[in-house]
Amino acid sequence: MKKRLPSILCALIFLIGLGIFVYPKVADQWNTLHQSRAIADYDDEVQNLDEKDYSRIWEDARNYNDKIIRNTFGGDIFTAVGAGDSQEAAKGDPKGEEIELKETEYWKVLNVGETGIMGYLSVPRIKQKFPIYHGTSEGVLQVAAGHLPGTKLPIGGESCHSVIAAHRGLPSAKLLSDADQLRVGDKFYIHVLDEVLAYQIDQILPMVDKDDLDALTDAMQIVEGKDYVTLLTCTPYGINSHRMLLRGIRVSYNGEEDERALAPMDSMVESVKSYYMLYLMMAAFIILMILLLSKLRIALYNRRHKRK
Numbered sequence: 001m002k003k004r005l006p007s008i009l010c011a012l013i014f015l016i017g018l019g020i021f022v023y024p025k026v027a028d029q030w031n032t033l034h035q036s037r038a039i040a041d042y043d044d045e046v047q048n049l050d051e052k053d054y055s056r057i058w059e060d061a062r063n064y065n066d067k068i069i070r071n072t073f074g075g076d077i078f079t080a081v082g083a084g085d086s087q088e089a090a091k092g093d094p095k096g097e098e099i100e101l102k103e104t105e106y107w108k109v110l111n112v113g114e115t116g117i118m119g120y121l122s123v124p125r126i127k128q129k130f131p132i133y134h135g136t137s138e139g140v141l142q143v144a145a146g147h148l149p150g151t152k153l154p155i156g157g158e159s160c161h162s163v164i165a166a167h168r169g170l171p172s173a174k175l176l177s178d179a180d181q182l183r184v185g186d187k188f189y190i191h192v193l194d195e196v197l198a199y200q201i202d203q204i205l206p207m208v209d210k211d212d213l214d215a216l217t218d219a220m221q222i223v224e225g226k227d228y229v230t231l232l233t234c235t236p237y238g239i240n241s242h243r244m245l246l247r248g249i250r251v252s253y254n255g256e257e258d259e260r261a262l263a264p265m266d267s268m269v270e271s272v273k274s275y276y277m278l279y280l281m282m283a284a285f286i287i288l289m290i291l292l293l294s295k296l297r298i299a300l301y302n303r304r305h306k307r308k
Helices: 005-047 051-066 213-219 264-307
Strands: 117-123 128-134 145-147 160-165 187-192 195-209 227-235 242-251
Touching: 005 117, 005 128, 187 227, 187 242, 195 213, 195 227, 213 242
Parallel strands: 128 145, 160 227
Antiparallel strands: 117 128, 117 187, 145 160, 187 195, 195 242, 227 242
């Protein structure tokens, strides 16, 4: 038994290392699967709406946006506990954090399936597509993007500026981890209800101090006559001491041609590749576990027989 102990320990260390190595890939694939299901469920809910429902929901969203004259930003959503959980919190109301999101008017707007999803974001350049939820609580930002309350809803229109936040560098989800690969001129898309809104990046602020609320608020402001959506994330990768803001201006949507980087065939091929590697790593892990357990069983069996 003592002779086999070093080999058993080495096998255990190897398995632990393999688990650490495999976890990000497994977790990302798992999260991607849930994101895809959430988007599919959202699309199903939207397709079940009739013309009256569309008209009512769009009207409610436009009326909500008309009430926002100036975008507000109450604090750093990536570190502040509870920040962004309600519109009142985003406005700096000290009682805002105590108000449940589901009790606000904000929650009722663009909430087709009562799941909190108001639409979804696709970024072809970095091959990412994930839901946009109401609010920016940590629970939301761990799995998807969140709309920043206090800014206009992402429904387009003149003098509209919406802010969508997502993490970088999470071990469990890729999200905007590759945001540094985006350049001025790249496009991203907001899928909301029965429309797809196309935005072309016209400004990138790569290093804004997370505590510089004036600079952050100014970068998110409504500009008369302009239709903007800003993607907000953390930077530098793994350090997260600053914020990156990628502003997109509304451009015409050219249908599937615009989103060819996320075409079904491409996505399927990427998924097959990812799942192939995932299954291969899981199979290797299972085989090693079986071998390790077999060795332990043999060692224990031999030890008992020696005692006899």
